[in-house]
Amino acid sequence: MTLAEIxxxxxxxxxxxxxxxxxxxxxxxxEGGRLRVIGIDGDTPLGVEGALDLAGHVLDAVRAGxxxxxxxxxxxxSQRMSRRDELLGLNECLAHLAxxxxxxxxxxxxxxxxxxxxxxxxxxxxTALATRVLAALPGAAPSVMDLPSVARVTxxxxxxxxxxAHSTPVFAPGLDNMLAMGAxxxxxxxxxxxxxxxxxxxxxxxxxxERDRLGRERGGRPVAQAVAEVxxxxxxxx
Amino acid sequence: MAGxxxxxxxxxxSWYEASARQRLDALLDPGSFTEALGPEERRMSPxxxxxxxxxxxxxxxxxxxxxxxxxxVYVAAQxxxxxxxxxxxxxxxxxxxxxxxxxxxxxxAVLLLLDTGGVRLQEANAGETAIAEAMRAITEVRAAGVPVxxxxxxxxxxxxxxGLIAGTCSRLAVSEGGRISVSGPEVIETxxxxxxxxxxxxxxxxxxxxxxxxxxxxxxDAFCDDTIASFRAAALSLIADAPAFDLDTLMAEQARLRxxxxxxxxxxxxxxxxxxxxxNDPDAVPSLDTRAFDETVARIGEAAHDAR
Numbered sequence: 001m002t003l004a005e006i007x008x009x010x011x012x013x014x015x016x017x018x019x020x021x022x023x024x025x026x027x028x029x030x031e032g033g034r035l036r037v038i039g040i041d042g043d044t045p046l047g048v049e050g051a052l053d054l055a056g057h058v059l060d061a062v063r064a065g066x067x068x069x070x071x072x073x074x075x076x077x078s079q080r081m082s083r084r085d086e087l088l089g090l091n092e093c094l095a096h097l098a099x100x101x102x103x104x105x106x107x108x109x110x111x112x113x114x115x116x117x118x119x120x121x122x123x124x125x126x127t128a129l130a131t132r133v134l135a136a137l138p139g140a141a142p143s144v145m146d147l148p149s150v151a152r153v154t155x156x157x158x159x160x161x162x163x164x165a166h167s168t169p170v171f172a173p174g175l176d177n178m179l180a181m182g183a184x185x186x187x188x189x190x191x192x193x194x195x196x197x198x199x200x201x202x203x204x205x206x207x208x209x210e211r212d213r214l215g216r217e218r219g220g221r222p223v224a225q226a227v228a229e230v231x232x233x234x235x236x237x238x
Numbered sequence: 239m240a241g242x243x244x245x246x247x248x249x250x251x252s253w254y255e256a257s258a259r260q261r262l263d264a265l266l267d268p269g270s271f272t273e274a275l276g277p278e279e280r281r282m283s284p285x286x287x288x289x290x291x292x293x294x295x296x297x298x299x300x301x302x303x304x305x306x307x308x309x310x311v312y313v314a315a316q317x318x319x320x321x322x323x324x325x326x327x328x329x330x331x332x333x334x335x336x337x338x339x340x341x342x343x344x345x346x347a348v349l350l351l352l353d354t355g356g357v358r359l360q361e362a363n364a365g366e367t368a369i370a371e372a373m374r375a376i377t378e379v380r381a382a383g384v385p386v387x388x389x390x391x392x393x394x395x396x397x398x399x400x401g402l403i404a405g406t407c408s409r410l411a412v413s414e415g416g417r418i419s420v421s422g423p424e425v426i427e428t429x430x431x432x433x434x435x436x437x438x439x440x441x442x443x444x445x446x447x448x449x450x451x452x453x454x455x456x457x458x459d460a461f462c463d464d465t466i467a468s469f470r471a472a473a474l475s476l477i478a479d480a481p482a483f484d485l486d487t488l489m490a491e492q493a494r495l496r497x498x499x500x501x502x503x504x505x506x507x508x509x510x511x512x513x514x515x516x517x518n519d520p521d522a523v524p525s526l527d528t529r530a531f532d533e534t535v536a537r538i539g540e541a542a543h544d545a546r
Contacts, residue, residue: 048495048499049499052492052495052496052499055488055492056492059485059488059489059492062485063485063489079420079421081421081425081426081429081430082421082426082430082434082435083426083434083435083446084503084506085420085421086419086420086421086426086446086447087446087447087451087502087505087507087508087511088455088498088499088502088503089452089455089457089495089498090401090419090420090421091401091402091404091405091418091419091420091457092405092457092491092495092546093405093495094401094402094405094420095373095401095402095403095404095405095406096405096488096491096492096495096546098373098402098406099373099377099405099406099483099488099491100488100492102373102374102377103377103483103484103485103488106377106381107485121357121366121398121399121420122398122399122401122402122420122421124366125366125369125370125373125399125402126402129366129367129369129370130370130373130374144357144359144362144363144365144366145357145359145362149428150359150362152428153359154289154359154360156289164288167288168285168288169363170285170327170360170361170362170363170364171285171359171360171361171362171363172363177363178363178367180363181363181364181366181367182367183363183366183367183370209371209374209375211367211370211371212331212334212371215364215367220363220364221327221364221367222284222327223281223284223327223328223331224327224328224330224331224334224364224367224368225331226331227275227281227327227328227331227332227335228331228332228334228335228338229335230274230275230281230335231274231275231301231331231332231335231336231339232335232336232338232339233339234274234275235274235301235302235303235312235335235336235339235340235343236339236342236343
């Protein structure tokens with residue numbers, strides 16, 4: 001689905017969500033209140049300015065104190081890879097955006113990610129992965145690094161990696177693999193209205209971070225949850 | 239045995255050269271460290287054998303508890319010499335477990351000895367997800383009133399998702415050798431070409447993402463000598479001065495980062511930024527010793543903008 005189709009489905013009566021330079025912001029009527037929307041459209045890389053613009057919208061929402069849900073719609077590239085962005089502290093700007101979303105969550109704003117295109121690396125962590133629950137639409141294409149790059153770094157032939165990707169979800173790009181990790185909670189149905197589906201996600205928000213439990217149940221991260229629990233138990237017991 | 243104020247190797251041991259275990263042993267009060275899920279339990283990566291790669295009994299991270307000047311702290315130290323300190327499934331799970339325990343355990347602080355190239359590509363999806371879990375957990379720890387202090391000066395630097403974790407900490411101490419960024423020099427060069435970033439130009443790397451640059455622009459809160467003692471002193475002072483995780487802090491950070499981009503957004507090089515900051519001789523910054531550098535930092539004031 002395109003962003004326009006998503007917004008039309010979410011807000012059949014119209015909305016005030018705009019896209020400027022690939023950055024999405026605005027809101028629309030939702031369940032008797034409103035749904036705030038931020039995001040990245042058109043496979044746009046996320047740089048220092050974009051991260052601060054989006055964080056500003058999130059902090060405005062927290063300041064408003066209305067506890068309106070925040071939808072983070074993402075079809076992005078990775079972080080913008082440039083000397084200038086790193087010089088200016090891209091790590092701080094991306095972390096700031098993630099912190100803003102995590103703060104909004106603490107202040108009672110349900111935060112829902114909606115991955116409808118590509119996303120990768122730092123841009124993915126700072127946006128979709130900083131929400132309480134992350135949904136995706138069929139066709140979404142999250143990745144950490146594309147396979148040719150993985151091949152270059154691991155010095156393994158691309159064909160070998162493609163073959164290995166059939167047997168494990170742990171390294172190759174793709175929605176199914178991020179579902180198996182527990183990073184993506186659910187895939188929505190593009191053929192029925194999105195509003196009720198988002199409403200249901202919000203009604204069933206997990207109390208805690210359950211991504212490692214999902215990852216175990218789905219077989220993508222067989223040991224992460226157990227490792228975390230053993231460490232926590234030993235630390236508290238010691 | 240040496241007393242608690244003078245660990246045997248603390249003053250001599252190079253942070254950069256030390257292993258993760260050596261750093262922890264010398265950083266904490268002598269004999270106080272207790273490891274969780276230690277190497278004897280052999281909780282190794284289930285994925286590296288697929289790639290015919292050697293595994294480590296600790297998966298490249300050491301986590302546990304100890305005391306710092308008599309106060310209880312939780313600690314995690316990445317081993318930059320094992321797969322570049324990168325985040326895999328077990329590695330990430332150990333960090334996440336430690337952080338979650340801190341929400342209830344309420345130690346005086348959590349110290350993160352970051353030394354990482356980012357996500358371990360052989361376990362990229364698990365590593366990326368673990369980084370997101372760790373960032374959420376850090377904000378929960380901070381919201382519980384426990385400072386999370388990052389200490390960065392290892393050979394792997396602090397790259398990729400590690401840079402985002404650094405940006406989530408309450409406070410950061412960094413040494414000359416510590417580099418903090420999202421895209422590393424090689425990643426930028428590979429994707430955008432050597433004219434955008436020549437990764438072999440070491441001086442350029444330091445000017446763009448090195449410890450001094452980060453400290454000068456307010457991206458880190460303390461600059462350390464490359465000794466464990468210096469990092470210990472920094473950790474103690476930063477714990478006492480950690481910002482809350484709340485709306486005021488993030489509003490202040492928003493203003494701080496906006497102002498930075500307005501002031502320096504057109505600068506092409508670290509030296510141009512340092513000149514605009516009011517550093518008298520920007521070209522001399524890389525060669526300043528820690529004391530002279532700290533005096534420079536104190537004069538320009540930007541680094542005092544420290545909401546994070």
